[in-house]
Amino acid sequence: METLVISANDKQCAETAAELLKQGQLVALPTETVYGLGADGLNPEAVAKIFDAKGRPQDNPLILHIADPKDLEKLCHHIPESAWRLVETFWPGPLTMVLPAKEIVPKCTTAGLPTVAVRCPDNEITRQIIALAGVPIAAPSANLSGKPSTTTAQHVLNDHKGNIPMIVDGGACRVGVESTIVDLTEDTPRLLRPGGITPEQLQAVLGELTVDKAVTAQIDKDAVVKAPGMKYKHYAPQCQVVIVSGSREKAAEYIRRHYTSGDRVLCFQEELPLYAGCNPLSYGKEADVATLSAGLFDALRQLDDPSVHKVYARCPVGGGIAYAVQNRLKKAAAFQIIDGEAAV
Numbered sequence: 280m281e282t283l284v285i286s287a288n289d290k291q292c293a294e295t296a297a298e299l300l301k302q303g304q305l306v307a308l309p310t311e312t313v314y315g316l317g318a319d320g321l322n323p324e325a326v327a328k329i330f331d332a333k334g335r336p337q338d339n340p341l342i343l344h345i346a347d348p349k350d351l352e353k354l355c356h357h358i359p360e361s362a363w364r365l366v367e368t369f370w371p372g373p374l375t376m377v378l379p380a381k382e383i384v385p386k387c388t389t390a391g392l393p394t395v396a397v398r399c400p401d402n403e404i405t406r407q408i409i410a411l412a413g414v415p416i417a418a419p420s421a422n423l424s425g426k427p428s429t430t431t432a433q434h435v436l437n438d439h440k441g442n443i444p445m446i447v448d449g450g451a452c453r454v455g456v457e458s459t460i461v462d463l464t465e466d467t468p469r470l471l472r473p474g475g476i477t478p479e480q481l482q483a484v485l486g487e488l489t490v491d492k493a494v495t496a497q498i499d500k501d502a503v504v505k506a507p508g509m510k511y512k513h514y515a516p517q518c519q520v521v522i523v524s525g526s527r528e529k530a531a532e533y534i535r536r537h538y539t540s541g542d543r544v545l546c547f548q549e550e551l552p553l554y555a556g557c558n559p560l561s562y563g564k565e566a567d568v569a570t571l572s573a574g575l576f577d578a579l580r581q582l583d584d585p586s587v588h589k590v591y592a593r594c595p596v597g598g599g600i601a602y603a604v605q606n607r608l609k610k611a612a613a614f615q616i617i618d619g620e621a622a623v
């Protein structure tokens with residue numbers, strides 16, 4: 280199959296994409312977070328194609344994307360007042376809410392769960408396509424399962440060339456990490472995945488927020504967890520990734536001492552001079568954490584190469600969007616962290 284890459288600025292783009300989606304085909308769509316691999320979320324045959332194309336485990340449910348926040352009611356029941364406050368504050372935007380699913384949502388979309396994850400993306404062309412298709416669009420991150428997420432049309436093409444009919448090219452994704460997921464089915468809202476909307480922002484609207492254990496620690500692959508996707512190895516290049524924490528100088532001292540040929544250093548732009556001779560790759564500026572979230576997956580994809588033996592990674596500290604970057608990097612590193620201050 281030929282994979283068409285059509286610019287979001289192309290006049291025919293939205294109609295062509297919507298037509299394919301209505302026919303039950305896959306279309307890769309840009310969002311403000313990452314590119315998604317979209318299909319008609321109410322059509323089980325179309326949804327099955329997503330699992331096939333990604334090689335995605337069947338027990339990992341999909342997020343439904345809607346063009347109009349009001350459509351939430353068509354997919355969910357028992358929507359608490361707090362959900363509408365989140366909608367009001369953050370939609371369209373990088374926030375996904377988990378709520379009890381209505382009958383209309385097929386079991387393959389929710390992987391058999393009684394709940395469904397829904398979000399309204401902050402991307403003009405994609406909302407236009409969803410509205411034209413007239414159905415909620417199921418869309419996981421468009422990467423092959425287990426690989427770093429896709430933040431450009433080229434990333435999607437690298438993973439799916441010849442296997443999907445169309446990619447909508449909307450340029451590089453602004454946020455760069457996937458949406459924040461919050462579960463609103465219990466008494467206290469629960470953060471299942473940090474992302475573009477920060478825990479601080481959520482707390483300001485919700486008051487209370489608990490953080491799911493899958494956010495902060497490695498989860499056994501047989502464990503029962505709230506967001507099934509969080510237990511899988513994710514976001515990772517093929518080789519071992521190790522985070523080295525601590526001050527710039529101490530971390531550089533440790534990494535330079537242990538670096539051997541074939542290793543790479545994933546660091547902040549400000550640190551590049553410290554790693555001359557160690558094949559460093561910067562993913563953004565430590566002083567501007569949004570550049571780190573925007574650049575992380577592109578960097579991890581560059582490092583996903585058989586010639587790379589091991590990656591020493593530097594991770595931003597603190598809250599806000601840094602919290603989401605920490606989560607993705609820790610998962611890429613399978614939570615292997617060396618304290619550069621203490622290590623020899």
Ligand code: TXA
Pocket residue numbers: 310312313314315316339340341342375377389392394395396400418419420421456457458459460471505506507508509
């Ligand atoms: O930013 C995003 O959310 C991107 C773009 C394309 O919208 N999508 C995305 O989808 O990241 P995906 O499939 O890569 O990640 C969805 C996560 C998985 O960890 C999945 O287990 C979880 O959401 N999830 C989906 N439905 C759920 C549900 N009903 N309950 C709990 N977790 C759910």
Ligand code: MG
Pocket residue numbers: 419420428
């Ligand atoms: Mg994903």
